Amino acid sequence: MVAPEQIAADNAAMKPSILEIEDLVVEFHQGNKVVRAANHVSLTIRQGETVGIVGESGSGKSVLCRSILRLLPSPPSFVKSGRITFAGRDLLSLPETEMQEIRGADIAMVFQNPMNALNPVWPIGDQITEGERVHRGLGTRAARTRAVELLKRVGIPSPEMRVDEYPHQWSGGMVQRAVIAMAIAGGPKLILADEPTTALDVTIQDQILALLMDLQAATGTTLILVSHDMAVVAETCDRVAVMYAGRIMELAPTADVFAHPRHPYSLGLLRSIPRIDGKGQRLEPIPGQPPSLSELPAGCPFMPRCSFASPACGTSDVPLREVAKGHFSACIKAEEIAAVAL
Amino acid sequence: MNLLSYIVSRLLQMIPVVIGVSLVAFLAIHLVPGDPVQLMMHGRATPETLQAAHAKLGLDQPLLVQYWNFIRNAATGSLGTSIIQNADVGKIVGERLLPTVLLLVTSAVFAILIALPLSIIAARRSDQLADHVIRLLGIIGFAMPPFWVGIILMLFFGIYLDWFPISGYGRSFGDRMYHLVLPSLTIALFLAPILIQSLRAAILDVMTAEYITVARAKGLGPWRVLIKHALRNALMPVTTILAVNIGWLLSGAVVVEYLFSFPGLGSLLVRAVGQRDYPVIQGLSLVFAILVLFVNLLADLSYMLIDRRVLKA
Numbered sequence: 001m002v003a004p005e006q007i008a009a010d011n012a013a014m015k016p017s018i019l020e021i022e023d024l025v026v027e028f029h030q031g032n033k034v035v036r037a038a039n040h041v042s043l044t045i046r047q048g049e050t051v052g053i054v055g056e057s058g059s060g061k062s063v064l065c066r067s068i069l070r071l072l073p074s075p076p077s078f079v080k081s082g083r084i085t086f087a088g089r090d091l092l093s094l095p096e097t098e099m100q101e102i103r104g105a106d107i108a109m110v111f112q113n114p115m116n117a118l119n120p121v122w123p124i125g126d127q128i129t130e131g132e133r134v135h136r137g138l139g140t141r142a143a144r145t146r147a148v149e150l151l152k153r154v155g156i157p158s159p160e161m162r163v164d165e166y167p168h169q170w171s172g173g174m175v176q177r178a179v180i181a182m183a184i185a186g187g188p189k190l191i192l193a194d195e196p197t198t199a200l201d202v203t204i205q206d207q208i209l210a211l212l213m214d215l216q217a218a219t220g221t222t223l224i225l226v227s228h229d230m231a232v233v234a235e236t237c238d239r240v241a242v243m244y245a246g247r248i249m250e251l252a253p254t255a256d257v258f259a260h261p262r263h264p265y266s267l268g269l270l271r272s273i274p275r276i277d278g279k280g281q282r283l284e285p286i287p288g289q290p291p292s293l294s295e296l297p298a299g300c301p302f303m304p305r306c307s308f309a310s311p312a313c314g315t316s317d318v319p320l321r322e323v324a325k326g327h328f329s330a331c332i333k334a335e336e337i338a339a340v341a342l
Numbered sequence: 343m344n345l346l347s348y349i350v351s352r353l354l355q356m357i358p359v360v361i362g363v364s365l366v367a368f369l370a371i372h373l374v375p376g377d378p379v380q381l382m383m384h385g386r387a388t389p390e391t392l393q394a395a396h397a398k399l400g401l402d403q404p405l406l407v408q409y410w411n412f413i414r415n416a417a418t419g420s421l422g423t424s425i426i427q428n429a430d431v432g433k434i435v436g437e438r439l440l441p442t443v444l445l446l447v448t449s450a451v452f453a454i455l456i457a458l459p460l461s462i463i464a465a466r467r468s469d470q471l472a473d474h475v476i477r478l479l480g481i482i483g484f485a486m487p488p489f490w491v492g493i494i495l496m497l498f499f500g501i502y503l504d505w506f507p508i509s510g511y512g513r514s515f516g517d518r519m520y521h522l523v524l525p526s527l528t529i530a531l532f533l534a535p536i537l538i539q540s541l542r543a544a545i546l547d548v549m550t551a552e553y554i555t556v557a558r559a560k561g562l563g564p565w566r567v568l569i570k571h572a573l574r575n576a577l578m579p580v581t582t583i584l585a586v587n588i589g590w591l592l593s594g595a596v597v598v599e600y601l602f603s604f605p606g607l608g609s610l611l612v613r614a615v616g617q618r619d620y621p622v623i624q625g626l627s628l629v630f631a632i633l634v635l636f637v638n639l640l641a642d643l644s645y646m647l648i649d650r651r652v653l654k655a
Contacts, residue, residue, distance in 0.1 A: 134563075
């Protein structure tokens with residue numbers, strides 16, 4: 001019998017892709033140092049799916065998101081190589097003015113810290129509809145009605161009364177709803193949610209995640225959810241990409257990653273989170289520190305911390321390869337890891 | 343906190359400062375050696391007339407009593423009588439107040455008109471040619487003393503091109519504005535570089551904020567992001583700098599007023615100090631203090647317009 005997750009994954013696999021990232025390398029130049037924040041990242045996102053990107057701080061998740069929208073300031077950042085294709089258009093070679101048409105309208109972003117995401121000196125409603133006013137020539141009166149409608153959609157109570165308020169008058173959770181309203185305003189085909197719940201209280205986190213999933217279900221938008229929290233991804237995503245030191249280490253349907261991780265880093269991440277059923281009580285932290293992105297070692301960047309490491313790991317780059325159907329891993333011992341029980 | 347209580351609280355805060363400033367001004371002048379009556383009589387007075395003059399002006403009374411009289415009279419609008427001119431200080435100061443205030447307002451407006459576009463361009467093109475040129479011009483403008491700039495402007499716009507009058511104040515409003523152009527420009531050329539530097543720095547600082555990235559992620563163009571999202575936030579620190587400098591310019595305008603034979607408070611102050619005309623100096627100190635406080639009040643009120651968060655505190 002085929003598992004329902006497998007069917008879902010197969011269905012997703014048949015959908016056309018909306019975003020293709022091929023061999024993306026992003027570097028930051030800081031004085032004499034070159035920090036490689038995204039290192040040969042390839043990722044294909046299909047229409048309507050939810051893909052989680054997990055990894056610890058500094059693993060390149062945010063850089064990846066911002067590269068898609070070309071929001072990174074250059075200098076210091078440079079796209080060294082690679083292609084990002086969105087709905088058939090090569091984003092990295094588009095002129096800036098065409099990129100502006102895509103931002104907000106086709107690809108929108110939800111940011112990590114709601115309290116910094118809105119401009120303190122403008123009313124919330126004004127900021128929510130600004131993109132539509134600029135891109136679609138929405139009038140002032142229509143924009144206000146639209147702002148109320150969007151705020152209602154994201155669950156703000158009595159939006160007519162609150163639309164003209166300022167960000168400092170709202171709580172963090174409410175502002176994050178407003179930021180989400182701003183993101184869905186243009187009816188985007190793809191939403192990049194960069195740690196949308198990290199800055200919020202745990203109870204609010206669930207509400208915001210539920211809201212995102214609800215909106216996605218209603219509109220069929222594609223969602224990329226960046227998080228450092230495996231639990232958040234487990235609840236929400238169809239597929240997961242595990243990032244480490246600017247690379248994708250493992251890419252697979254969520255259920256597969258959680259049941260049978262095929263990369264020692266994913267295995268380490270899963271062993272370091274507490275389980276609600278109390279099995280495997282002892283938490284195992286991953287020893288050591290992530291490598292400096294300006295002095296990446298040859299071969300697998302996880303090798304110094306890896307308990308499965310062998311001399312072969314350090315000789316050459318380990319590319320992402322399909323080790324099972326729809327399951328990609330950047331480990332030469334992927335098959336061996338799969339056999340290890342969690 | 344609402345609008346009204348914010349304004350009232352700012353007004354109440356001004357009271358102790360006014361008292362403090364008047365006390366300092368009153369004492370400082372009395373501690374300076376030199377007898378105003380002697381000076382007024384050109385040293386030829388007999389001891390009897392000196393004493394009579396002292397008594398008439400109340401200078402023979404204890405300091406505390408003199409100060410009390412000064413405050414009491416000031417509260418009723420009377421600032422005493424000028425020793426030298428033998429006229430009401432309130433009237434002398436009053437007729438020179440408006441020209442100086444007008445000069446400061448037009449100078450500030452000119453400075454803002456120069457600084458706003460230049461700092462926006464400098465920030466937009468930071469570390470590029472336009473930015474370097476603007477900053478260099480700013481440094482040059484700031485390094486040149488106002489009296490020298492004033493003379494250059496007089497020579498070029500006043501005499502060579504003969505566009506603007508180089509001295510006096512004029513009679514009708516239009517004529518006065520016409521007379522104000524060169525002196526205001528002189529002050530503005532000194533003030534604008536300060537504003538350009540601080541506004542450019544403030545804009546670049548704000549541009550690193552997350553909400554700027556959010557604005558860009560909405561698909562806004564770089565100019566809209568800069569003007570709508572960065573500029574307004576950057577105006578907060580610059581408003582403070584402008585207010586401080588306008589207060590400082592009250593005394594700084596003295597040289598410019600002299601140069602352009604402008605009948606303002608600054609030239610009155612210089613003369614009063616030279617003649618040790620106590621009542622005029624005291625009256626002017628009080629007026630200056632109140633002007634500075636008023637400018638700061640305006641700055642406080644503009645914070646409120648720029649950013650609603652000040653009402654929260």
